[in-house]
Every structure is written in C-alpha cells, then in structure tokens.
Amino acid sequence: MTLELASVQGVQVEDTGIDTSPLAIRGLTVSYGQKPAVFSVDMTAQPGAMTAIIGPNGAGKSTLLKAALGIVKPLSGQVTVFGAPLEQQRARIAYVPQRSSVDWDFPTRVLDVVLMGLSRELGLLGRIRARHTARAMDCLHRVGMRDFADRQIGQLSGGQQQRVFLARALAQDADLYLLDEPFAGVDAATEKAIIAVLKSLKEAGKTVITVHHDLATVTDYFDHVFLINTRKVAEGPVAQAFTAETLQSAYGGRLATAQIDQISRALG
Known part of the structure; x- marks a missing residue:
C-alpha cells in the first residue's frame, strides 16, 4: 500500500489508509437459518459522539451490535475498533446487554x-483491593445505586438492575460503550439517570452507541443515528439522517403517519 503524507497545521502526518473510527463495520452479514438478520451492512461510528441504532422490531439492531462484539458469528464482513481487530481492542469496549438476556436469579451482590x-x-x-472496591462504589454512586451495594441483584427492580449494569460498564473505564436498549422497561427516573451518565461519557470524549426504540427522544438524546431494516437505511447526524423519508424507508407501514409528522415538526 502506498503511503501518503498530509499536512495538518504545518505538521506532516502519515496517512496509512486505516479506518481508526471507534467502530467500523464493513459488509457485515448475519443469518439465522435461511433468512439474513443483517445483510451487507456498513457502519462507521463517530468518535466522541452518541449514536442511536434504530429500526423496527426484527430489523437486526441487536444482532448488529452482537456481531460487532463477536457474540454472534457473522457469515461475512469485517469489524475494526479504533483501527485494529476486535480481539486486540476488547479492553477498550464496555457492553451493556438487554436486561431480558441476563439471569437475574444468579445469587450475587450488586x-x-x-x-x-x-x-x-x-x-x-481476582484479588480485590481497597482501591477496586472504592472504584466500584464510585460507579454505583454515579448511577444512584451506592446504597444498594450489599443487596442481592435479583431483589432489585428492573430499572435498578439496569443502573447496576451501567455501573459495571463504567468500572471498565472504556473508550467505546455499546448498550442494547438500556431504556427498555425502565421508569422515568432511571431513564433520566442513565442518559445523564451517557452524556457525561460523551463529554469525557467517549463514544456511545445505543440500540434505541423510542423515536420521540432521539433528537434530545443523540448526535447521530443509524437506521436499519436488515440493510442500512441511513446514517449520519440526526438533523440529516433522522427524517420523515428515512423513517418511512425503515419502518414502512409500521410507523404511523402521525408519528412521522410529530418527529418532522420536532426537527423543524
């Protein structure tokens, strides 16, 4: 590969041609049986931004995230994290799964x-020292769960459990945070607490990618969107990619005209 030099503020910078985006997905295809759940999808996450992955039920949103993490095996495609293969960068990734996929009966403390x-x-x-406990307690404090540290995880409400899993992700001090529907089934107070933490991560320069289902909050919560319905429908800043046209393409007849009109008005 021929290397080119680009001048940035008078400094010569070597352009290696490698995509150093926090998450770069190219040609990803995943199939369950004969029907592809995700087909030939490209996605590029923007650094230091909050991105929502949205689309109808069964569109492949969670599958895309799991395939990017190697949880499910794709038929084809490539995933890089900060310009390197996934296996080399796992320490830089934190993942919050869907609450419904976790065994909450497992006997363990918060x-x-x-x-x-x-x-x-x-x-x-696995030697836990005082500094580790202090760090974990600080993460619980950030999500409003410090007073529940000794509680059994199964004794918590759904919203409280979600906050605890977010605290676990915070403890990793990652650069890339991937969350699968963190607001699903939680109360308003928990949603407010979670979005406040996610925005603080963005302010700290972290990259946040979230599978999201509530179209009404997209413009308030996120900078970028990725619309999918098995294939990529649209990708980009909210103002450009989250439109009546792209929503209609992604959802078709499953999205009421009134909903589209409401979102269009919110976007101005």
Whole structure:
C-alpha cells in the first residue's frame, strides 16, 4: 500500500489508509437459518459522539451490535475498533446487554456485579483491593445505586438492575460503550439517570452507541443515528439522517403517519 503524507497545521502526518473510527463495520452479514438478520451492512461510528441504532422490531439492531462484539458469528464482513481487530481492542469496549438476556436469579451482590467490570485489571487471581472496591462504589454512586451495594441483584427492580449494569460498564473505564436498549422497561427516573451518565461519557470524549426504540427522544438524546431494516437505511447526524423519508424507508407501514409528522415538526 502506498503511503501518503498530509499536512495538518504545518505538521506532516502519515496517512496509512486505516479506518481508526471507534467502530467500523464493513459488509457485515448475519443469518439465522435461511433468512439474513443483517445483510451487507456498513457502519462507521463517530468518535466522541452518541449514536442511536434504530429500526423496527426484527430489523437486526441487536444482532448488529452482537456481531460487532463477536457474540454472534457473522457469515461475512469485517469489524475494526479504533483501527485494529476486535480481539486486540476488547479492553477498550464496555457492553451493556438487554436486561431480558441476563439471569437475574444468579445469587450475587450488586457490588460484586460492578466489580466484574474490573476483571481484566484483577487478573486470574481476582484479588480485590481497597482501591477496586472504592472504584466500584464510585460507579454505583454515579448511577444512584451506592446504597444498594450489599443487596442481592435479583431483589432489585428492573430499572435498578439496569443502573447496576451501567455501573459495571463504567468500572471498565472504556473508550467505546455499546448498550442494547438500556431504556427498555425502565421508569422515568432511571431513564433520566442513565442518559445523564451517557452524556457525561460523551463529554469525557467517549463514544456511545445505543440500540434505541423510542423515536420521540432521539433528537434530545443523540448526535447521530443509524437506521436499519436488515440493510442500512441511513446514517449520519440526526438533523440529516433522522427524517420523515428515512423513517418511512425503515419502518414502512409500521410507523404511523402521525408519528412521522410529530418527529418532522420536532426537527423543524
């Protein structure tokens, strides 16, 4: 590959041609049986931004996220994280799964769940020191759950459980945060707390990608959107990619005209 030099503010910078985006997906196809769940999808996450992955039920939103993480195996495609293969960059990624996919009957304390986010730092021996506990408690404080540290995770409400899993992700101190429907089934107070934490991550220069289902809050919560219905429909800043036309393309007849009109008015 021929390397080119670009001048940036008088400094010569080597252009290697490698996409160093926080998450770059190219030609990703995933199939369950004979029908593809995601077909030949390209996606490029913007650094230091909050991106919503939106689309109708069964559109492949969660599958896209899981395939990007290697949780499900794609038929084809490539995923890079900050310009390197996924396996080399896992320490820079934090993942919050759908609450419905977690076994909440597993007997463990809230504090122990958050400490799981420090597993790479703790190593094979898993020796927990005072600084680890202090860090986990600080993460619980950030999501409003410090007073529940000794509670069994199964005793919490759905919204409280979601906050704990967000605290576990915070403990990882990652650069890229991937969340699968973090607002699904939570109360208004929990949603407000979660979005405040996610926005603080963005302000700290982190990249946040969220599978999201509430179209009414997209313009308030996110900078960028990625619309999908098995294939990519649109991608870009909210003002450009989140439009009546792209929503109609993604949702078709499943999205009421009144909803589209309401979103169009919100966008001005």
